[in-house]
Amino acid sequence: MRTLPSLLRRHLAALRALLVLTAVCGVAYPFAVLAVAQLPGLRHRADGSSVTVAGRAVGSSLIGQSFTDKDGRPLKQYFQSRISNAGDGYDPTATAASNLGPEDVVDTRTDSLLTRVCAASLAVGRLEGVDGSRPFCTADGRGAVLAVFGPRDRTGEVVRPTRVVSVNQACPAKPFLVVYRGVRVECAARGADYSAGRIVPIRGDAPARPVVPTDAVTGSGSGLDPHISVAWARLQADRVARARGLPVARVLHLIDVHTTGRAFGFMGEPSVDVLGLNIALDRG
Amino acid sequence: MNPTTAGILFLASLIVALAVVHVPLGDYMHRVYTGTKHNAVERGVYRLVGVDADAEQRWPVYLRSVLAFSVVSVLFLYAFQRVQSHLPWSLGFANVPDHVAWNTAVSFVTNTNWQAYAGESTMGHLVQMAGLAVQNFVSAAVGMAVAVAFVRGLVRRRTGDLGNFWVDLVRGTVRVLLPIAVVGAVVLVAGGTVQNLADPHTVPTLTGGTQTITGGPVASQEAIKELGTNGGGFFNANSAHPFENPTAWTNWIEIFLLLVIAFSLPRTFGRMVGQKRQGYAIVAVMAVLALLSVTATMTAQGVHHGTVPTAAGAAAEGTEQRFGVLDSAVFATATTLTSTGAVDSAHDSYTSLGGAALLLNMMVGEVAPGGTGSGLYGMLILAIITVFVAGLMVGRTPEYLGKKIGAREMKLASLYFLVTPVIVLTGAAVAMAFPGPRGAMLNSGPHGFSEVLYAFTSAANNNGSAFAGITVNTPFYDTALGLAMALGRFLPMIFVLALAGSLAAQGAVPASAGTLPTHRPQFVGLVAGVTLVLVALTFFPALALGPLAEGIH
Numbered sequence: 036m037r038t039l040p041s042l043l044r045r046h047l048a049a050l051r052a053l054l055v056l057t058a059v060c061g062v063a064y065p066f067a068v069l070a071v072a073q074l075p076g077l078r079h080r081a082d083g084s085s086v087t088v089a090g091r092a093v094g095s096s097l098i099g100q101s102f103t104d105k106d107g108r109p110l111k112q113y114f115q116s117r118i119s120n121a122g123d124g125y126d127p128t129a130t131a132a133s134n135l136g137p138e139d140v141v142d143t144r145t146d147s148l149l150t151r152v153c154a155a156s157l158a159v160g161r162l163e164g165v166d167g168s169r170p171f172c173t174a175d176g177r178g179a180v181l182a183v184f185g186p187r188d189r190t191g192e193v194v195r196p197t198r199v200v201s202v203n204q205a206c207p208a209k210p211f212l213v214v215y216r217g218v219r220v221e222c223a224a225r226g227a228d229y230s231a232g233r234i235v236p237i238r239g240d241a242p243a244r245p246v247v248p249t250d251a252v253t254g255s256g257s258g259l260d261p262h263i264s265v266a267w268a269r270l271q272a273d274r275v276a277r278a279r280g281l282p283v284a285r286v287l288h289l290i291d292v293h294t295t296g297r298a299f300g301f302m303g304e305p306s307v308d309v310l311g312l313n314i315a316l317d318r319g
Numbered sequence: 320m321n322p323t324t325a326g327i328l329f330l331a332s333l334i335v336a337l338a339v340v341h342v343p344l345g346d347y348m349h350r351v352y353t354g355t356k357h358n359a360v361e362r363g364v365y366r367l368v369g370v371d372a373d374a375e376q377r378w379p380v381y382l383r384s385v386l387a388f389s390v391v392s393v394l395f396l397y398a399f400q401r402v403q404s405h406l407p408w409s410l411g412f413a414n415v416p417d418h419v420a421w422n423t424a425v426s427f428v429t430n431t432n433w434q435a436y437a438g439e440s441t442m443g444h445l446v447q448m449a450g451l452a453v454q455n456f457v458s459a460a461v462g463m464a465v466a467v468a469f470v471r472g473l474v475r476r477r478t479g480d481l482g483n484f485w486v487d488l489v490r491g492t493v494r495v496l497l498p499i500a501v502v503g504a505v506v507l508v509a510g511g512t513v514q515n516l517a518d519p520h521t522v523p524t525l526t527g528g529t530q531t532i533t534g535g536p537v538a539s540q541e542a543i544k545e546l547g548t549n550g551g552g553f554f555n556a557n558s559a560h561p562f563e564n565p566t567a568w569t570n571w572i573e574i575f576l577l578l579v580i581a582f583s584l585p586r587t588f589g590r591m592v593g594q595k596r597q598g599y600a601i602v603a604v605m606a607v608l609a610l611l612s613v614t615a616t617m618t619a620q621g622v623h624h625g626t627v628p629t630a631a632g633a634a635a636e637g638t639e640q641r642f643g644v645l646d647s648a649v650f651a652t653a654t655t656l657t658s659t660g661a662v663d664s665a666h667d668s669y670t671s672l673g674g675a676a677l678l679l680n681m682m683v684g685e686v687a688p689g690g691t692g693s694g695l696y697g698m699l700i701l702a703i704i705t706v707f708v709a710g711l712m713v714g715r716t717p718e719y720l721g722k723k724i725g726a727r728e729m730k731l732a733s734l735y736f737l738v739t740p741v742i743v744l745t746g747a748a749v750a751m752a753f754p755g756p757r758g759a760m761l762n763s764g765p766h767g768f769s770e771v772l773y774a775f776t777s778a779a780n781n782n783g784s785a786f787a788g789i790t791v792n793t794p795f796y797d798t799a800l801g802l803a804m805a806l807g808r809f810l811p812m813i814f815v816l817a818l819a820g821s822l823a824a825q826g827a828v829p830a831s832a833g834t835l836p837t838h839r840p841q842f843v844g845l846v847a848g849v850t851l852v853l854v855a856l857t858f859f860p861a862l863a864l865g866p867l868a869e870g871i872h
Contacts, residue, residue: 045384048369048370048387049388050391051368052364052370053453055367056453056489061448061453065452068504069515069516069539072508072538080509080511081508081514081515082513083513083517085522085532093523093524095532095562097561099561101524101526102525103526113525113526127519127530127554127562129437129439130437130554130559131437131555132556132637132664132787133636133637134665134761134786134787135627135636135668136674136766137626137669138627138764138766139627139762139763139766148636152630170629171630178630236626252631253635254637255637255640256647256662256664257560259561260641262639263640264640297320298566298571299568300325301325301328302568302570303566303568303643303646304325304646306640306641
């Protein structure tokens, strides 16, 4: 070995170190944890916390599911899960968030985040028979956003517009505003590019705390969120009770049973396990 | 309890836990890195590796050992991914494409764990546990080794010796990281994190559809992913995935793990230099910066200015119901203040100012507390720059811990500081200059620019988190970000070890009336101030084009 140049000797030592540490950290360690995970009480969790109905696995208590029909319409007898951006919805082989930003307000080839929020709010409101309005949303469930054309002042503001378009309301939709600063608001022509205009979201007069809860109109980080908020679960209770011919009190009770409070009283948020709740409802 | 109180308690409990644990852990690491005895396992390892564990290394030799180990690691991990389809537990996945394999190999070896791939559809179980997770251990141990070597340079007098890289690497791995990771992994399994070797299997769902449930050796990888401030998720959704981070309390554990070593190393430093108060001063600077940052992020996320958060009623897009907005903000702050880059929520969907705070955390150089090891040496460089600035003000030759900070030392410290801004700003400018890379943005306008800026900031600082809307598994981004990660990791290490060598060669300067005390609150304030001013001057224009333009109307 002594005859080898030091450069080669050093890299051979590095390779041997890597192989030894791979054996320790890459084989012995994960298999040791795997062995411990076989202990009773741990094994079920290590294997994925599967949930069975009548002896048949139907999923995992940690992974959310869609409760919709083949066309994506909500099944009224089931509590609904959050919006999922994992594949076609709740697909564990394609986990993802929307990754759309807080000012993503103009629909392009796909709906903007604002329009997704507005559309979800409208849909949930209709499903539960409550007011689905939200700030910055049109009555037809789009982002209430104008493209304002005209000469700009020093701050970029368009004081005297020459043309105003409601960019997220494709024609022949009726724009959410008739007139903006004295100019008639147009609906958006399909495929037109309004990026030259100044983009102005319009707050509108919807309540700051809408009836439809936040988690019902936003997507989760994983796209597999198994939980919803207590507020949204309670909002759904009437409809589920009606669809199943159950007393509302019974459904509200089941919500309580499937609610996890904050861990140790202060970690995280109270959460309702949607799959567990729906299984309990099916059991009757 | 309202969510705000709960969020503040969540943060406070983490602070208390870290305050309690950093003392014994810091003392333990001091013993690990200064002990002269090798245990039986380690002696066996040194024999297999073929190194003399008692030989001291001068800085060039130490550095060449670091680089040799890293080069071999990159080549090994690259080859491993390129042949995965022929290996067991490949889950039927194809060999990883060359540009993705290069990017991933560099990413994991540099402790970045930037992910241009989606774990559940790209990497088989064997590559994950015997390739990627191994680098989670050793890249963290390399960072700690370099930090310890640097502290030895401050401590030792009239010598060229900085210790032995192979010993530091092995001890950091088997005595520090491995035991904590084992405990952490078992705790995570108890919370519901999966640990199996199952293939994805399809089950019929309650409504008659199907769902494919994934598995893998996740818990073992999750524990070291946080502890080693790595951050590479087993799955694409990272720590937002219920199989990685199933409950609100595992979320707490994961944040704790990713902070604990970096916040304990200043204690180790204090013990090594023989003045615990020097360690307290360093940890105090880290704590001040971290508290400022977490307050800013939690406030921005809680108040949720901006169009979509106002419409939604909270900054909840991309957050999991079980964590809530504020706990997610704590995770996001911790992951960007360290070099972790794991995420339990989608940073891309954060409020403009919340997202800006996350970017700023990385731009500060990840020193509060920073990555395992890299945080400590980064902060010590800033301390050296601070004594220099203070020395200029009063017209005296600056010194730190009895070592003169002369022209050579300041050149090295300045070069260290300049590396990441040069990479970040050049990289982002190049990407923005070409239509292809520019088209990778998901969002448009300032937020799209933020995605590009975030990518290069994350890569150059070896963070690994992303404004993940950007499409980066392209040859351009894989190559450019791979280079950014490699240069952002190893150039600073070169300067740090060279600086350690020149400090170790000096004798001690006795403290005099003109010596700036480096353990008082005054010094803590100075270091924090110098850090923020340097970073603000460097990055303000870039931030103004991105998150500030978006968030301030």
